[in-house]
Amino acid sequence: MHIQVCYTGGMHKQLLIVAHQPSPNTQQMVAAFISGSHAAKADAVGVSIVAPLECQPDQLLAADAVIILTTENLGYMAGTTKDWFDRVYYPVLELKQGLAFALVIRAGLDGTGTQRAVESICTGLRWNLAQPVLVCKGPWQEEFTHQCFEMGQYMTAGLDLGIL
Numbered sequence: 505m506h507i508q509v510c511y512t513g514g515m516h517k518q519l520l521i522v523a524h525q526p527s528p529n530t531q532q533m534v535a536a537f538i539s540g541s542h543a544a545k546a547d548a549v550g551v552s553i554v555a556p557l558e559c560q561p562d563q564l565l566a567a568d569a570v571i572i573l574t575t576e577n578l579g580y581m582a583g584t585t586k587d588w589f590d591r592v593y594y595p596v597l598e599l600k601q602g603l604a605f606a607l608v609i610r611a612g613l614d615g616t617g618t619q620r621a622v623e624s625i626c627t628g629l630r631w632n633l634a635q636p637v638l639v640c641k642g643p644w645q646e647e648f649t650h651q652c653f654e655m656g657q658y659m660t661a662g663l664d665l666g667i668l
């Protein structure tokens with residue numbers, strides 16, 4: 505699935521959301537990113553949502569900031585998210601240093617293994633964490649939706665204001 509959310513106006517910044525969303529709850533998290541992004545009223549920011557398996561290096565090269573959403577599976581990021589890092593790492597390594605990124609993890613009970621692994625890879629890529637890592641763990645809470653809304657809003661507004 506590749507959803508392109510195009511805002512009107514002279515679009516000159518791109519927010520890429522690389523989302524592994526296998527469940528209704530994770531799909532709700534992505535919907536909240538989009539709502540938050542809309543709420544930022546940033547006409548100049550375009551938003552793309554793409555599944556990790558479909559995300560190619562050129563989409564990342566075109567991005568000005570990235571939100572990564574992954575579940576935690578067996579103490580690690582989702583296999584699809586790891587595959588994405590494996591494929592894009594070297595094609596973007598020299599070209600995207602300093603890229604602003606945010607990490608959101610949906611975990612049944614932990615999330616730390618995933619956070620450690622993604623932060624390690626992103627340190628290797630020389631990306632900059634734009635917001636504290638958001639770990640939505642345990643039984644589903646409506647608060648997660650609000651937190652994802654704020655993440656989408658912050659990343660979009662940050663691009664619009666030129667602070668990311």
Ligand SMILES: Cc1cc2nc3c(=O)[nH]c(=O)nc-3n(C[C@H](O)[C@H](O)[C@H](O)COP(=O)(O)O)c2cc1C
Binds near residue numbers: 527578612615
């Ligand atoms: C094969 C498998 C392995 C999982 N391993 C972990 C894990 O190691 N740690 C954890 O916190 N949650 C784990 N989970 C729970 C998932 O993270 C959880 O199902 C996912 O976040 C979706 O939750 P949701 O239905 O509320 O969106 C695992 C789920 C599956 C299917």
